[in-house]
Amino acid sequence: xxxxxxxxxxxxxxxxxxxxxxxxxxxxxxxxxxxxxxxxxxxxxxxxxxxxxxxxxxxxxxxxxxxxxxxxxxxxxxxxxxxxxxxxxxxxxxxxxxxxxxxxxxxxxxxxxxxxxxxxxxxxxxxxxxxxxxxxxxxxxxxxxxxxxxxxxxxxxxxxxxxxxxxxxxxxxxxxxxxxxxxxxxxxxxxxxxxxxxxxxxxxxxxxxxxxxx
Amino acid sequence: xxxxxxxxxxxxxxxxxxxxxxxxxxxxxxxxxxxxxxxxxxxxxxxxxxxxxxxxxxxxxxxxxxxxxxxxxxxxxxxxxxxxxxxxxxxxxxxxxxxxxxxxxxxxxxxxxxxxxxxxxxxxxxxxxxxxxxxxxxxxxxxxxxxxxxxxxxxxxxxxxxxxxxxxxxxxxxxxxxxxxxxxxxxxxxxxxxxxxxxxxxxxxxxxxxxxxxxxxxxxxxxxxxxxxxxxx
Numbered sequence: 001x002x003x004x005x006x007x008x009x010x011x012x013x014x015x016x017x018x019x020x021x022x023x024x025x026x027x028x029x030x031x032x033x034x035x036x037x038x039x040x041x042x043x044x045x046x047x048x049x050x051x052x053x054x055x056x057x058x059x060x061x062x063x064x065x066x067x068x069x070x071x072x073x074x075x076x077x078x079x080x081x082x083x084x085x086x087x088x089x090x091x092x093x094x095x096x097x098x099x100x101x102x103x104x105x106x107x108x109x110x111x112x113x114x115x116x117x118x119x120x121x122x123x124x125x126x127x128x129x130x131x132x133x134x135x136x137x138x139x140x141x142x143x144x145x146x147x148x149x150x151x152x153x154x155x156x157x158x159x160x161x162x163x164x165x166x167x168x169x170x171x172x173x174x175x176x177x178x179x180x181x182x183x184x185x186x187x188x189x190x191x192x193x194x195x196x197x198x199x200x201x202x203x204x205x206x207x208x209x210x211x212x213x214x
Numbered sequence: 215x216x217x218x219x220x221x222x223x224x225x226x227x228x229x230x231x232x233x234x235x236x237x238x239x240x241x242x243x244x245x246x247x248x249x250x251x252x253x254x255x256x257x258x259x260x261x262x263x264x265x266x267x268x269x270x271x272x273x274x275x276x277x278x279x280x281x282x283x284x285x286x287x288x289x290x291x292x293x294x295x296x297x298x299x300x301x302x303x304x305x306x307x308x309x310x311x312x313x314x315x316x317x318x319x320x321x322x323x324x325x326x327x328x329x330x331x332x333x334x335x336x337x338x339x340x341x342x343x344x345x346x347x348x349x350x351x352x353x354x355x356x357x358x359x360x361x362x363x364x365x366x367x368x369x370x371x372x373x374x375x376x377x378x379x380x381x382x383x384x385x386x387x388x389x390x391x392x393x394x395x396x397x398x399x400x401x402x403x404x405x406x407x408x409x410x411x412x413x414x415x416x417x418x419x420x421x422x423x424x425x426x427x428x429x430x431x432x433x434x435x436x437x438x439x440x441x442x443x444x445x446x447x
Contacts (some may be wrong), residue, residue: 053291056250073328073423074363081378082324087369090385093421096326096363097356099291138292139324139355164414181414209308 001058002130002202007051010096018042020056027105032148034172047102050076055131057106057123058148062102066106066123068131073098073144079179083146085168093144099135099184102143115197121158125196128160128201135184144180148175155180159195160188230261230368234252237361238263241354243338244318247363248286249332258284259369268315277311280304288333293355296321296339320347323364334366353397360429367427384443391418393444396435 005013005020021042027036028043036043049111057066071077073093077100080092096158104127111120135143148154155161162180169176193199196209217267234246249260258278262269271277278284282305287294299305305366311321321339328334342350385390394404401419405412419431428434438444 006291008286011241048292051289051291052300070291072325072327073421075333076331080329085254090384090387091387093388093417094329095421095424097418097420098390098417108428119431133397134292137352139357139359141356142293162412183413 001060001204002126003056003058003204004053004130004134005056006053015056015062016040016056016058016064020054020067021048023064023067023107024105026107026109028103030109031087031108033051035173045074045077047078048075053134054125056133057127057130059118059157063110064107064120065111066104066127066128068104069101070131071100071102073100078146079144080101082083083170083172084175084176086170090167093166095142097139097141099138099140099143101119101143105200109171109207116179118198122196124154125158125160125192125198126202128155128158129189129198131182132182132189133202134139136186136189140184143184145180146177148177148181150175152178152180159191159193163214167199218315224301230365233361233365233368240336241338242340242350243354243359244340246336246338248330248336248362248369249278249325250366250369251284251288257325264313265319266431268312268317269312271315274307275307275311275427277308281308283308283321283323283337284335287335287337289321289326291327293322293324295351295357296323322351322358324358326362326366328335328366328370332366334362334369336362336365360424362423364429367424369422382422382427382441382443384422384425384438385418388422388425388440389443390394391415392422392435392438395419395431396439396447397447 003013003016005017010017021044025038025041025043028036029038034087037045047069055068055070056064074096079087079100084092106120106123108120111118111123115121122195152162160182162182163202164181166179166181169178234248236243238246245262247260247262247264249258282299283296283440286299300443318339318341320342323335325332326336338358347440378438390408391404394407399407401412401415402414423431423434426434426437427438439446
């Protein structure tokens, strides 16, 4: 199930946020070896203090299985302020209808391979569907995401191939980073749903209702 | 924290009220307001086409200090429907009064963030059933996003200091795309010329429009020529 957690409802979701930052520490510092700031086992950076929205996948027993962070490109965001080398020193895109997705990860220790529920592939697709539906509802038509080649392959395989890339692929620590563009559209959502077999509403209620309660 | 009604200020601001009025009539809305919090003084400044009685009630009671459409919406990256606010005392102070003044029942606030972390809020409101409102929102949300960024640009521009800081910073690719648009090429043509997808061409154009504070591509090309970013052809 997908929850959207932002600075309006964060006080009601402190446990999920804590789990999310712990997961990010395990993935980005532990597994991927990125140069990120981890304090008390939680990975938190300056962009987390700028009121982003988090798309969080939560299991029926309340465990965080994966997450993604969204920011508006009109304001401060990673591609403008941290990953600018990808843009070859060029100023970043800034548009009210373009969101930036960063810190995407899933819990590979808790999730299995294959395609059913509780698999890496299922949770990845669930987060993507949630993020694109949330964006569409907000009138946002495109998303830019900083991803590595592995994520790029995963997306291409799962009915969610980027339609283009910006700037050039740039080495970042142990991996290469790419800025991928995706349309937030019914077609893309349908394609991810077809690949993953997720036909149900990924939110606990309607998105609107869920935002009230969460 | 002071509140400044910019619609009462000098004549150059008439354009903004005109813009708000047009926005309402084009998108089938009753009222709209744009507000931003000044980074230096902390005062809330904005434009609204609400009835005068409501504006003076709002200002006299200092409702901007508790208004959730201002304080909550700025925390979101997505437009915030007013049904999402908690029904607390602050909510009642604004919304029960608004109801007494006969203001519409549905509303949404679109937050915009600027490069310097500044935040602007475009709020719109109308009278209709929940179902009609859902439908209308889906239809107008993209337009509201663009209107919000336009209003923010207009307010930032009225500030001489901010204006000197906010010269449009277009990338080489954005300039290239605008130059080909000025030459009369279609998105498909431009995509082929630059070996990028036509959707990427569109994303670059939307970004340049926002950076140039232009509502249409034609206006963006005009401004870019005026700023000597591209050549007239």
